[in-house]
Amino acid sequence: MSGTAPVIDVHTHYVPRGWPDLGPGTPWLRIETETDAVIMLGDKEFRRIQADCWDAPTRLADMDADGIDAQVVSPTPVFFSYGRDVAQAIRIARILNDLALEICAPAPGRLLPMCQVPLQDPDAACEELDRCMAAGHVGVEIGNHVGDRDLDDAGVVTFLQHAAALGAPVFVHPWDMANSPRLDRWMAQWLVGMPAETHLSVLAMILGGVFDRVDERLRICFAHGGGSFAFWLGRMNNAWHKRHDVIGTSQYPPAHYLGRFYVDSVVFDERALRLLVDTVGADRVLVGSDYPYPLGERPAGGLVRKAGFLDDATRDMILASNARTFLGGAP
16 A cells, blocks of 8 residues: 555454344354354354454454554354344344454454444334444444335435434345245356345335435445446436336436445455446545455455556545545544
């Protein structure tokens, strides 16, 4: 990096090494060794993980190796529990949010926890966000939908408006992707489903009129480069103009809302990063890695550092200053 500001990775995840029995249907951790475990869904393996999910010294060593000064540490989406009873979802969120503070406590200023909320209940979600922001979380990670309710759902919009008023940044992560025989091959849920889910969420915010209704103070970032949004913005604009009888909820065409949201940089290819910067703006792209999972970028921020089309000032924005703006000045 050519500047002196801290390099910030806004997209990383944690899993606590242990937690109490949270009841049937809730993910649990099968501990195998001091450094290895498996996230279990009932009797099925969901994901094998290692100590970098919960151990601060391990994370810090990897951050130092990658030249990352600070990580935003968010929940792993499988724990969101949006389909659970509200009381149970509140309990799960409170436990995991408190454990996130413990994981990040050894390195304040470097490990920055984001909370999760029971998004299926707007009042409970707002209350938990208030509690967490007061306790030291820097923002909130939400899933991109709650069952069949997308981000333009009235209850979700109520929560987003509360986050805007509170000054809490919102990180949107795809989750609970559809499955089918066609999507269950080749990790297609992750390779096709995740980009599509994220694209749909940005579209819901725009065509659902959320950006027309929610305070412009809302700071919201979409994971995985915003999915396929940047590539298909022209198609969306064309549809808005040609079929406004169908696509008529938003006051303006989709391109008008560029500048209302951020995306992360975890797109793995310089051509994709160039399109992203050209489309959403250099001031709206943040370094993200999806650490510590295998489909993430290592070293974190490597694509931004190597991208030949970026000048030093723009590179510094993406590596550091944009994230500081998104986070409201921290670290």
